[in-house]
Amino acid sequence: MSEHADHERSSGSARLLMGTAWAVLLLGLWLWGRQVTDIRQGTAAPAGAGDLASVGRPPDAELPPAARPLGHALPQRIDIPDLGVQAPVVARGLDRQGAIDPPPYDQAGVVGWYAAGARPGAAGAALMVGHVDTETRPAVFYRLSTIRPGENVRVVRDDGKVAEFTVDDVRVQERDRFDARQAYGQHRPGRSELRLITCGGTFDRVSHSYTANVIVSAYLTGTSL
Template structure:
């Protein structure tokens, strides 16, 4: 452990309690995703927008515009596996690896020695196809920020691009950014399809403060986006 303090790095907002560094996201930290995956299997759809619990620990979200002029929805694509995730506003160009569930039934994030890699839940929706595709990534490691460190600073209207195995680019537009306290986590709101028939995307990482007792963060950052463009 280096003891390096990078709390002011970029525009990330994962707040650490006390001194020292952040921690990699543990398997326990992702357990909150399990209920959402269970709800998916029950075909939860048409979640009302903006019904999440109060946000916490998200300094960068203060002043985020409540309304933004967004591009129209485009028809979904046929399914294809994701190869790369690009988020220009964050300076992210990350390879994507397929992930499943661990022995506890929680989704597996990328391995701890791959902080720059994004995990895609391969048993769910493929990005660009109808439904909600789920991507997860680490917020930090013991020594430095990781791929989703700046996730909560994304703004409504910014773009997320997924390079797919069929050679197509699926471009998504951010329409919601939430930091949801784990004690008030609403899996239906976080992971359910917002509008039937759309191709949607969720990016998830940890947020809030780091609890040294449980070795987990106190909240989840959940970014929602919808398919707004395609290209070769």
């Protein structure tokens, strides 16, 4: 997403911008949840928009094998060394509309974990979302679109273990053609997977929203203490 310092806009417009971006993301999650589990209830951004555009990896790049999933423990912190990110993780539930309640606007350095889904390190696809910017400065996932396959993501858990993930896919999905199953569904059965999600594309001055979502996929490749 763009740096808000370059824009002179009102507080109300900024709130609308963030609210719209989150609504697009979380509506996709809600619809995917209904489909799979049958629950009834600008300026240029860091990454350009594209319909399932993938950063991909060099043909000769070798990624490590997947590690055996861990038990169920709660995430406490996420570290992304290549991005300089070290952020607390908080559990988020669903709001009255059936969408995840994101971290508050005044907690731009916090990452939200969808607590009703998989736990990071356990089998399944754990979902984490974070803001890209605030009204005045970049937020926790501002540089998320610059991460590349092969780089590492570490999740500190409350059982004393650190789940170590390797990025294997980075995509930018157009908001109007959002594929929730691709974004949130498990890519390979039996693995422990992680999704890091934020907004991307370009800022649309008409709709006061961004045109895409950045979706980083990673899988468990190790554990440390």
